[in-house]
Amino acid sequence: xxxxxxxxxxxxxxxxxxxxxxxxxxxxxxxxxxxxxxxxxxxxxxxxxxxxxxxxxxxxxxxxxxxxxxxxxxxxxxxxxxxxxxxxxxxxxxxxxxxxxxxxxxxxxxxxxxxxxxxxxxxxxxxxxxxxxxxxxxxxxxxxxxxxxxxxxxxxxxxxxxxxxxxxxxxxxxxxxxxxxxxxxxxxxxxxxxxxxxxxxxxxxxxxxxxxxxxxxxxxxxxxxxxxxxxx
Amino acid sequence: xxxxxxxxxxxxxxxxxxxxxxxxxxxxxxxxxxxxxxxxxxxxxxxxxxxxxxxxxxxxxxxxxxxxxxxxxxxxxxxxxxxxxxxxxxxxxxxxxxxxxxxxxxxxxxxxxxxxxxxxxxxxxxxxxxxxxxxxxxxxxxxxxxxxxxxxxxxxxxxxxxxxxxxxxxxxxxxxxxxxxxxxxxxxxxxxxxxxxxxxxxxxxxxxxxxxxxxxxxxxxxxxxxxxxxxxxxxxxxxxxxxxxxxxxxxxxxxxxxxxxxxxxx
Numbered sequence: 001x002x003x004x005x006x007x008x009x010x011x012x013x014x015x016x017x018x019x020x021x022x023x024x025x026x027x028x029x030x031x032x033x034x035x036x037x038x039x040x041x042x043x044x045x046x047x048x049x050x051x052x053x054x055x056x057x058x059x060x061x062x063x064x065x066x067x068x069x070x071x072x073x074x075x076x077x078x079x080x081x082x083x084x085x086x087x088x089x090x091x092x093x094x095x096x097x098x099x100x101x102x103x104x105x106x107x108x109x110x111x112x113x114x115x116x117x118x119x120x121x122x123x124x125x126x127x128x129x130x131x132x133x134x135x136x137x138x139x140x141x142x143x144x145x146x147x148x149x150x151x152x153x154x155x156x157x158x159x160x161x162x163x164x165x166x167x168x169x170x171x172x173x174x175x176x177x178x179x180x181x182x183x184x185x186x187x188x189x190x191x192x193x194x195x196x197x198x199x200x201x202x203x204x205x206x207x208x209x210x211x212x213x214x215x216x217x218x219x220x221x222x223x224x225x226x227x228x229x230x231x232x
Numbered sequence: 233x234x235x236x237x238x239x240x241x242x243x244x245x246x247x248x249x250x251x252x253x254x255x256x257x258x259x260x261x262x263x264x265x266x267x268x269x270x271x272x273x274x275x276x277x278x279x280x281x282x283x284x285x286x287x288x289x290x291x292x293x294x295x296x297x298x299x300x301x302x303x304x305x306x307x308x309x310x311x312x313x314x315x316x317x318x319x320x321x322x323x324x325x326x327x328x329x330x331x332x333x334x335x336x337x338x339x340x341x342x343x344x345x346x347x348x349x350x351x352x353x354x355x356x357x358x359x360x361x362x363x364x365x366x367x368x369x370x371x372x373x374x375x376x377x378x379x380x381x382x383x384x385x386x387x388x389x390x391x392x393x394x395x396x397x398x399x400x401x402x403x404x405x406x407x408x409x410x411x412x413x414x415x416x417x418x419x420x421x422x423x424x425x426x427x428x429x430x431x432x433x434x435x436x437x438x439x440x441x442x443x444x445x446x447x448x449x450x451x452x453x454x455x456x457x458x459x460x461x462x463x464x465x466x467x468x469x470x471x472x473x474x475x476x477x478x479x480x481x482x483x484x485x486x487x488x489x490x491x492x493x494x495x496x497x498x
Contacts, residue, residue: 017486
C-alpha cells in the first residue's frame with residue numbers, strides 16, 4: 001500500500017517567553033505511517049498532544065525536529081522543512097483539515113464557505129456551489145441557512161458547515177479533529193458515512209474521535225499518543 | 233539566483249528584496265530585510281508603530297531610496313529589474329500601470345474634489361484609454377464591484393463616508409489590473425463593521441484577480457484574514473517570518489508571542 005503520510009521522530013515543544021521562558025514539551029518521537037484508504041485514529045487522554053500532532057501534519061505547528069513526510073503530487077515532501085509556498089500548495093492539493101471549530105469569515109454565506117476550497121483549485125463557481133449544496137443537504141443544514149454567514153449558527157450547525165468544507169475537496173489526505181463532537185446521532189452517522197466514502201476512494205485519514213462507537217466504525221488502526229509523551 | 237529558463241511565470245518571484253537597509257542619520261529604520269514575493273501571494277508586515285514597517289513599504293515601492301540593498305521587480309516582459317536602475321520615469325510608469333498603492337488615509341490616494349468616476353477613470357486615461365463612454369462604463373462597473381451605489385458616480389469623494397472613500401481608493405487602484413498592490417493599514421481608522429466589509433471585499437478581489445500584495449498592518453486579524461505569509465518587524469528588523477497561521481498559532485519569538493497574546497478576545 002502506498003504510504004501517504006510518513007512521520008518519523010517528530011518532536012514539538014512550546015517555549016513560553018512571556019512566562020519566564022518555560023519550556024512545555026508536547027510530544028517527541030512521533031513515528032507512524034498512514035496508507036491510502038486507511039483511517040488511523042489517535043487515542044489518548046486530553047492534553048496528550050493529539051490535536052498538536054494533527055496541526056504538525058497540517059504544517060500549522062512547526063516541528064522542533066523530525067520529519068513529516070506527505071506524498072504530494074507524486075513525491076514525498078517533508079513538511080517540517082518545507083517552504084511556506086510548498087506548504088500552501090500541499091494544503092491546496094493534498095491535505096484537507098477539519099478543525100474543531102469553524103473560523104468564520106464575516107459576511108461570507110455558508111454555501112460559499114463550503115464551496116471556497118473547490119473554487120480555489122479552479123472548479124467553476126456553479127459546480128462548486130452544486131457540490132456544496134449536496135454536502136449541506138446530506139449534513140442536514142436547512143436550505144434557508146445556506147445564504148447566511150455561519151457566525152450566527154448553533155455550534156452543531158457550524159461544525160457541520162466546517163465538515164462540509166473539509167470534505168468537499170478530493171484531497172488524498174484528510175485530518176479530522178473531533179468531527180462528531182457536537183453532533184447528534186443522526187448527524188454523526190451522516191459524518192461516518194462520509195468518512196467511509198472517503199476511505200473507499202483511497203483517502204488517507206488521521207482522526208481524533210472520543211466516541212468509542214464511532215471510533216470502532218471508522219478506525220483501521222489506533223495510534224496511542226501517550227507513547228509519544230515528552231518527559232518534562 | 234539562477235532560474236530555469238522555462239520555469240513558468242508563477243514559479244518566479246515578482247518582487248525581490250535583498251538586504252534592505254534605511255538609515256536616517258544614526259537612526260536605523262530598516263535593517264537587512266530580505267524576502268521574495270510570488271505572483272498571487274499576499275504578505276502581511278506586522279509590528280507596532282515605529283517598527284519600520286511603513287518605511288519598508290516605501291522602500292519596496294521605490295518612494296524612498298534605500299541606504300543599501302536592492303529591490304527588484306519582474307516586469308511584464310518577464311525580466312527581473314533593479315528598481316534603482318529604472319529611473320524616475322520608469323518607476324512612475326510602474327505606479328500608473330502595474331502597481332497599486334492603498335493609503336491608510338484615502339484622501340492621500342484620491343482627488344477629493346473631483347467626481348468618483350473621474351477618480352477611477354483618471355487611472356485608465358493614464359494608461360492610454362481615451363473613449364469617454366468606455367471609461368465611464370468601466371468606472372461604474374468598478375464602483376459596483378466595491379459596493380458603491382453607481383448613482384453616486386458624479387459625486388466627489390469628499391461627500392463620501394470613510395468606508396466608501398476607502399472602497400473608492402481600492403477601485404481606483406485596481407481598475408488598471410495591477411499585478412502588485414501595496415497597502416498601508418488599509419482598514420485603519422474605520423469602524424469595525426466597516427472594516428469587516430472592506431476586508432471581505434479585499435479578500436475576494438485579491439483572490440479573483442490573483443493579485444500579489446504587501447499589506448502593512450498592526451492588526452493581526454487583518455493579517456490572518458488577508459495574508460498567506462507574515463513578517464513580524466521590531467526595531468527595523470524582521471524577527472520572525474512564516475506562514476500566517478504558523479506565526480499566529482505557534483509564535484516562536486518573545487515579541488511575536490507578546491503581540492499574539494495581546495489580542496483581546498471578542
